[in-house]
Structure formats: structure tokens, C-alpha cells
Amino acid sequence: MTRPQMNFTASSSSAAGPTEFLAVLIVGFGEELRPLTSNTVDEPSPKALLPIANKPLISFPLTWLEEAGVTDVLLLCPESHANAISNYLSSDASSSAFPTLAITTHTFPDAYRTDPSKGSCTVLKEFANKITTDFIILPCDLVPPPSLPLSALLDKFRMDTDGLILASLFHEVPSDRASLVPGDPLEDPPVVLYDPTTETLLQINDDGSDDPEGEVDVRMATLWSHPRARLTTHLSDAHVYVCRRAVLDTLSAHRFQSIRADFVPWLVEIQHRPQRRKQWQHVLGAMPRAARATLEHSTSHMLHARNVAVGGGRSEPSSRAASPLGGGVRDGETHDGSLRCAIVVHALSKGVAVRVNNLTALMDANRAALATASFTPSADTAGVDSKAQIAATGVLIGASTRIAERSTVKQSSIGAHCTIGKNVRINSSVIMDHCVIKDGAKIEGCILGARTCVGEKAQLTQCFTQPGYEVAADETLKGEKLDRLDEAWGGDEEDEEDDEDDEE
């Protein structure tokens, strides 16, 4: 892919010095978002372009990067998605949206979708040679709240001087989450162990969620260096990692598949495992020169301060002054880098961060975004009949969409170029571009993929459709994932086969 032309702001800022961070934006296939991302015969359905309040998903991380002053983006996406995504990126609307970003796109084969041995690590490893600086791994599906700037994470990484290898972002998830998709329980967040005082990530247990009777093992070695650790089941990994370049060199240690589920938990444990530490010390241990120089000139050594904080106790005075045993300098970690991983915790009270990696999350993100939206008739929405009832708030309607008389739209977003007939009721739904909804249909709590066609008087509740799906007239469906492929996606198989026949 070719690099879009950089404009003057971008080049002037990069002229100031070498790039500090390269953003590596990995776009997945969106398996969990089927059927919305099921490929159709003629066209792929990229996850990156699913709408959140009529804006493509990928625009959120890109805006986030732009706000933090990151200029270089390496976009890794499936081969078949590349065209659609680059069309979006180079379309008029978006080049003005991300003027400072220099986006380079690389692709990986679509075959990875079905090959379980190929994960995000495979992709990262493949393009490791394109990464020459410290880098940020981020997903295409993160919708961060305004209260959570990327710079908070970058600053955490920048300010640390004791040999940090990675800074990660975790966001609190509400405890009363419920799945909006029948038969699709939400995945529990991992059990995360971290030290709130030093903001060090200590352990991620992601494996045992299927075994509620199991145990969480915490190594004593960890507790000796971090005597006050916190275990939580309410933090979810935002999949945003700021890493040292050297981290890429450890990718060869194992056959890692997923960055989040395999690689990062492995990295996190290096700091506490003497053997692993010894093995990777020379790879990871080298402190960046700037940090070292800063340290040499500082009077109150950060390393020292950390040790006091870790081992010396806080309010207990005797450990600090009288006790010679106060320090946590048990393994000589002051000399080498600590190889630790930092954690930034985003509290729920400051705003909800969502990773749109399942249908419920997509729905939630849309609802949250719609809460602040308001519908005002304009030239773009001239096709909306004046007799249609459009709620004043919580509704978004795309350009040149037509809505006929006596239709009602509430708490929903409707994409561009849709045709909606008479007497249609749309409530709490997301309708993507080019959908056709015939007269008298009723749609509630649904997400309709692009080009979905709903027949007359059909009733859909909590349904999700593959792009281009056609719902027959008078059909009543509830809690279905409607997919044209001959595959069972949780829903009733027979129904789908029937549908298929109809379509052929």
C-alpha cells in the first residue's frame, strides 16, 4: 500500500526528531462479531468499518492516536479488507479527519482466519522488521472515553526509568454486565494481579475462567517483591501495549498465538522468574540511553525510591530507618533493568471504555454514543418524510436515507442510503448503510448488516444479520444470528437453511 501524502504539519513534526513511537494497529477478522463480519460472496465485511454512531470503528483508535501526537501508523489488516479500509482512509471525508497521520498498510493472508495456529503474534512477528522504534500495539476496536487519553499511557512509559518493558492499559468493566445476545454469554475478564502502589502488572490469569472451582496461584517470589498486591476480576485488557522495541526479539521464545492471551502474560512474568529473567536479560535489559543518563544525574535515584516503596513499608517508620532489612533489594534487580510491566487502570467512574469485540459491546458502544446524539433535519436527510416520527435525541440518520411516512425511529442509528418504508418501527437498533426495510416491519434491539433487506411486516427482535441478508416478508424472528452461510452460528440451523432456500 502506498503511504498517503504527508502534509506539512506531519513532516515538520517528524523533522524535529526521530519518531518516538510507531503505532501498530492490528485489524482482526472479527470472528466474535459474526454474522456482521461474515464475508459475502462479492464483498468482505471488515470489522474495522462497523459503525459506532455511523462512524467506522477504526476511526476511534486513529483519532485517539492523533490526539496523543503519534504520527506514524502501521496498519496490519487482512488481505481482503485492505481495499475497503484504504478506500475509507483515502476518501475525502477521512483524509481531512486524520491529517497528521502517516498510515502505512500491510496485509496478511485471509487464511489466518481459519488457522488456529496463526494469531496476532504471528502477524506481529511477520512485520517485526518494519518496527524500528518503541511501539504501541492497539486494536482497531477500542472506543476510549474522552477522559482517557492515550498520552496517559505513553507518559507512564516515558517517565519510568527502571527498565520498564511494557505499559499496558486495563479498564474497569461494570459488574452488572449482561449479554444482549441470547445464547452468547459474555466472557469474564481475566484475573489480574497488580501492585497499585508502583502500578506494576504482576500476573494475568486468563485460562481458568472455565473452571470456577480452580485456584489462582500467586508465586511467593512475586509477593516478596510486591508485598501489597491487588487481585481483581473487574479489569479488562484494552489490548493497548506500549512496548520497547526489544520486546519483539522475545517473540521467538515460544510459539505464541495471541498477543493478549499468550504473549503479554508471558512477558509479565519475566520479572519474577529468575531463569526466564536470566535468559532474556540481555535482550530486554538494556535501558534506553536517555533514561540511564537521566538516572546518573539524579540525586534521588528512582530505583532506590522504588525499593523503599516496595519493601520498606509505608507508614511503618521502623522499617525505613531502624531496620537494615527494609529494602526489597533481594535479587539485585537494581543493577539490571527491572523488566517490569506497568499498568494503567482506567476507573469506571471516569468514563466507560469499550472494546468492541462482541455483539453486545457493539450494541453498548452504539447506545452510549447515541445518548448524546440529536437529530436535526438537514439537506442530507431530506429523504426523511415529515410525517415520520423521529425522536429528537438518540437518533442518527445517515446521508440520503429515505424514511417514509408514519415510521418511528427511537434510540437508533441508521446508516447512509437506506430506504425505509411506511409504518416501520425501529427501536434500539443499528441499521447499517444501504439497508432496505419494507413497509410495516418492526425492528427492535437489532443490528442489521449493510444491504440487509427486511421484507414487509417482518418482525425482528434482538437479531443480527449478515451484510446482504434478506428477511422474508411476515417473518417473526427473535434472538437470531442470521447468516447466509451454511454454518451454525448459535441460532437455529433449520431456520437458516430455509432462509437460504428463499434466497436462492
Add this chain to the structure above:
Amino acid sequence: MPPKAAKAKEVEDVQEEQDVLQALILADSFNERFKPLTTGLPRCLVPVCNAPLLDWTFESLALAGVQEIFVLCRSHTDQVQEAIRKSRWSQPGSGIKIAPIVTQDNVFSVGAAMRDVYAHQVIKSDFVLVMGDVVSSVRIDEVVREHKARRKTNKDALMSIIVKEAGASHRTRPRGETSVFVLDSDTAEVLHYEGVAAVPETTRVSIPREKLKGHRNVDIRNDLIDCGIDVCAAEVLSLFQDEFDWQDMRRHFVRGVLTSDLLMKNIYCHVAREGYAARVKDTKSYAAISKDVLARWAFPLVPDGNHPGGQHYEHLRGHRYISQDKQVTLSRTCKVGNNTLVGGGSRIDDSADVAASVLGADCVVGKGTTVRDSYLWDGVQLGAGCFVEHSIIASGVKILDGTRIGKGCLIGSGVVVGPNTVINPFSRVSSEPPEDDDAEDAATALGPGSKGYLWPETGDDDVDDDFESEANLRYLRIGADNYSDEEHSDDESTASTFSSPASSVLSLPESNTSGQLSTPGLALLGDGSSRAVEFESEAQLSLERAYNEGHRIEDAAIELKTLRMSSNVEQRQVLNAVVGFIVDKIELVEGNVPQQKAVINKIVQRWGPLLNSLGAGDGEETVELLQKHCSRPKYPPLFAHVLSAFYMTDVVGEDDIMAWYKDPKSKEGDDESKAAYARECWKWGGQLAQHLAAQESDDDEEDDDSE
């Protein structure tokens, strides 16, 4: 709310207010960590800064506003009762009622004691349960209030454990016995408890996933000092009654309650941020707490202000405390260091040096004696020129002149030690023979004028409880390293591997090298040459043993390497010892060259590889050492044979021999008197070298690199 009910509630409240706060002191340790100090003295009366431990505990409870105290005691009950009678808190007008509960002798655990208390039916409501070894200034009354408030809303809140926030490696958290608490971050409910021992090392804490349910955040705390103070509901006693196998308060009761599927009771923690609290659980924490009291961390529990024993001390600069009750005699030239307490009537003689220690009443420290980090109870007499460090010496002990007490010693009351004797570190000495009755002969171990028995090192680990095993208790002894990495190779393990009496006397200061200590081979600290001599003799012993017992090469090598580390000598020294050993082991067979060769080959084939496995040996150096050892009458002819045997077994390479031969220094050797022999060796070696050189021209070039 109808007025009647409100009134009733009010009455109830008033009644609750009027409830006397009861405390139960378990004044027995149910273990033997202080033996032999506690053979004639109950553990709760061990003096801490010259006041019995029990008084410190009373003091702590009085601070908390406790009105009624029951003291449960088992051993030496008469002494405990006497102490209670004498305590100022049992005087009329103190506002506290103290009553002893005497249990049977067959009560061997906390659990059994609790069942016994239950049988006495004295505890009526919520009470404070305290181990009889607590020194604390934590406001227990606040915890009691908190506990009662919690009980009002949650009847299942069984107990509040008071813990003190500290660091992971705080000195009152000795490595051998710490604990990890898993608490709910918001409510401080205890979700999981794990006792942590040093041996067998606790490597992980396993938290059941189901415990995490319903708790957003859970703190795993490895930085808490368990103060041994629990505010309990009366129900606790009856639970002990129901569960007969519960012995320990924490590892059985707390874990039992937490893991029980039937009880559904909750235990909470109160994390004290203010105040001081710690338990004298073992000799190590005894030392730590004494130091804390002296350094005023336990304020207001300090010797000068509020001494529980009712004594008066003057607080001088540098935390020195001198008794004001009875004249203390300090010589003009003596030195009293920081953090030291000197009891009434004590005398410190000329140029004696006492630092970071506690002296009881009427102690005598003789001329030129040094006392470091030690605790001398009443009436201890130290002779002249003694050295005592990191030890506890019970009342009435006499240490005669020139005696050195290694760190970690516990000397029971009435013992006499010395003169001019070295007591190994971590020894235990009592006036009564220990139970096993295979004590070492007193006179040799403890000195000619001694009276007492040296306890054997009990190697048997047949204790049920891991925490009481010998290996784990090692970490709980006074003087034991807490968290350093070297602890696995402390004096003792070295001494047991190389059972030589010399190893424990290594660090004698210069002033003490009098009398029998001037034996050659006993070294002064930091003196390189004598260290080498020391090493030589040790290495000799080690090699002899290896030879006689037919050790494997690897084992012998490890032993030598360890020895090298511990004596800190050069690699060359080790090689020297081994080469010397090999040469010495060769029997001389005069006039029979083939047989002589066979003897040599046998020895070298067996022991030559040892030189290789010691590693990093320079071949040339080996040849040179061999030359040195062969530089004596009758040996030079052997030199060539041994050298060729070395060559055959790949101990030295051809290059090494050539290099040695070409070195001009080799011709003379380094000893004038043996120059003639050295030259003869060189000549023999030269023949071999030439032979090899001749061979080389036939051989492949590659052979050169084979070494």
C-alpha cells in the same frame, strides 16, 4: 418505631456499654523455641527490656481499656500467679481484674487451651484474645468498637484480627513464620489465609477462584505483621469445642472457618496503621522487639517513661538507658553504645564495650569484654576479654575470662562457661542435661571451668508441624540472617560439611587470640596468608576423606569449590592442594620403573580428572605446581612419569608442557633451597617435552588444539 421498642433498644445499648470488656491471654507458647531459656521460667515471664513479657501484654491491654483479664497458663503456674500478684495492674485501684486460669499439663495447643477456657465458662460476650507474648500500643478499643458495630449488622462476623502494616521484610516478620492475608480491598474481610514458612519454602499462594466472587478488588498482603490480637465473638470458643482437630489459631481456626462450606462465618482484619504491635514468638523476634522498644518505635512503650516492670531509667542521647533505681557502675574507659539498656546495679569494667544490648539488673561486664546485640538477663557475669554477640544469656550465668560466645547462642540460667573457650554459633547450653541425654562432654565443649550441658544439634525432623521443624526454626533464631541470600551457606552448614573445629573460629578479633587460640591454623579475620593455611588444612582433610571413602570426582570437586568460596582463596591454591595430594599419594617403588609407572598411572587416572573438573585450571600452572611438589629428594624422577600420566589423562596439554619448559623461571623453581631438585625436574620434563615435540611433527596439526 413504637416508643416501647425504642426504649428496649436503648436499654440494650446501655447494657452493652456496661458490658465489661474481657480479655483472654494465652500465656503459653505451646512450642519450645526458647529452650533452654525457658526450662525454669515460663515463656510469658521472659524479660523484654527487663520487664516480664506478661507485664508488657498487660500494659497493652490496659491501654485498650480492658477491664477483666484471664491469664491461661500451663507450665510454672506458681511463677505466673506470683507475677500476676506482683504486677501493678493487679493492684487495687488499677481498674483491672486479673485472674489466672490453670490448665492441665496435657494441653499442648492453642486449640486445646481454648476448649479448656470454654469449659470454665468465664467468657460471656465479645472478648479480646491475646497471645501471651504481645507488645503492642495499638488502640484495641477502637477495633472492639468496630467489631461490635459490625456484629450488629452481620451476626456472622466472627472475629477481627489485628494486623499491623509494615514492609515485607520487616524485622518483626522473621522469614520462618510469616503469613499472607487475602483481604477484600473495601471491607477488609479475610478471604484466604496462608502461613508462610521458610522451610519447606512456601512458593505459591493458591486462592480459590470462588473466593473472588462478589469481591471487586482483593488485596494480597505480604506486608502485615500478625499481632496475635484478635477481637472475638464468644462463639469462637464453642467453635473450637466443635472442631476437635483445630490446634493453631491461624492455620487451623482461620483457615478452617474460611474454607468451611457449612459455617458461613466471616473473619475480618483490622489493618492498624498507627501504633506498634508485634509478638515475641521466637528468639529472633525477641531481639527485634527489644530493639524496637529501645529505639522507641513502640512508643509509648519505652523503658524510660512507662516501664511495665515499674523500673526507672534515664534516657540519654543515642537511646542509651541507664537505671536510676540502683547505682550503675560504669568505668571511665568503658564504652556504652547506642540502643543499650543497663539495668540497676550493673557494673561495666574498664575498656569494656557494650552496644545495642540489654543488661539486666546486677550484671557484670569484665575488663575488655565486648557485648554486641545481646540480651543479658539479671545477674549475668561476664569475665574479662570475652566476646558476646547476638545471644541471649539467662539470669545467673557466669561467662569466665577469654570466652567467646558465637552469634545465636542461648545460654540457660545457672550455667558457667569458660574460661578461654569458643562456643560455636547457635549453641544452646543449659544447666540441666537435655532430655535426650546425649549431650557433649561439658568440659571439652564449654571450657575447663564450666558447669552445664551443650545441647546437641537435633537433626531429626519428626515434628508434625512444618513450622516447628528444625530447618524452619533456624530462621527464627536470634542472629539468623533474615532475608539475605547467603543464609543457606551460613557457618553451620560449612561446619557440618567439613567437620573441622577450625571453621567456626574464623572470625576472632585480634584481642582474643590468647591461650589455646594460638594454635597454628586458627586464623585472624581478614588475614590472607593464614586464611590460605586454613584452607590448605581443610582441603587436605577433604581430599583425604574423598580418597579414603572413594568419593566421586564430581563430589570431591564440589566440596573443594565450596571450600574455596568460603575461604576466599585463589584458584591456584586449590590446584596446589590437589597436585600436592596426588604427589603425596604416590607410593615410591624404588628401582622398578614399570611398577612405579603403574602406581602413578593408577593414581593419576583416578584423581587426575579432579584437576579438570575444578575447571579453569591453567595447564602450565599445573605443571609448575607439580614441579614444586616434586622438588624434594627422590621425587624428581617421578616428575616425568607423573607429567606424562597427566598428559595421557588430558590434565595438561602439550602446549602447557612446552610453555612451562620454555619459561626461564621453570628451570630454577621459586624456592632457593630446592633449586637443585627443581632443576632436575626441569631436566626430566625437558626430555618429555622434546619427546613430545618429536612426536608432534608426525602427528596431525589438529592435535595441538585438542586441549
